[in-house]
Amino acid sequence: MSRQKTIDQTQLFYETEQLILEAGYTGFHFKALAERLGVARSTIYNYYPRKEELITAYMLHLIEEAVRKMDDAIKSEEPLKTLLRIWVKYANMHQMLQIMPYIDQKATPKVEENTQKMYALFREMKKKISDVLYKGQQEGQIRTDIQMPTLVGLMMATVQIPVHHTELEEWVNEVHDLLLNGFTN
Template identity: 30%
Template structure:
């Protein structure tokens, strides 16, 4: 009797299962440790089965990255929509970013921390199209933060795009350093409860941008 075809729901579930096991393998053994044979063993299937869902190891890896950035964007977009006032909106987005980094550490580490292939590594290869899609999804997060910072700055002064990008780099460097320090447990050697510092980190970031805005506005003869 022929085997009953899988439903679309079952297919999607198994595709997700492949991605979850793949990210576990990368966490344990690095990108080079992800092989179709080992992944198949984890899943309890033959390697050829995985090829029915993903054409290669790189395809799986890029799918994991893409999914991670989509998840992060959804959380940040939800935070953006939750607050009407620009300052509160940006704070909510920062909290969403920190929460994602700490609760989805496997995804986060792969997206931002581990030394793994990036878009330029796939230029001129069969995976360039998939890599470009992953890059486009990641840029949605970046563009959303640019939009939020621009709306905050434009309450007081005309937006300077270079300065806005500088703010984003400053914010991200601080937030990423905090998340990475918790995920690799380094901060636990520096503080009894590093999780309690999240609001302090965000407060200090806003003090920085408020100080810079105040200086700029005063130089123009206005008040903040």
């Protein structure tokens, strides 16, 4: 019925991610993206009529995936460590979130919708972390004299800690230990 497709969602999202990571939002154009994909610029417009629509669709997809994994994480034995592992694997998600303020969130209704959903999911993620920590408090392992948002904040901030380690798992162990026990002996 029609010609063969040359770009698929997966590849499109993959190159979108790569381009943003390499060039930042400033350097993210359909021109550059088209070159990477080896298609004409206008072709992309047949899929996403607006730069912002593609970018938010991609982000939404990313965060949805992360949230799904977290759901499983919570049921694991060491939930905090598992959350940490996921959170760090999705470190680029964190980077993406930082570019949100520079996106025209009212570009099209679709963009607005995607944005809303993303923020909702992001709040959900924080909620999941809170829940794990709260459970720890109930069970007496986690201290209660620090405000919850500060606890969550520190946990989430760890994404910024560079990975000097041979294995990601080493990083996870070290940071987990540090979070739980602090700097002091």
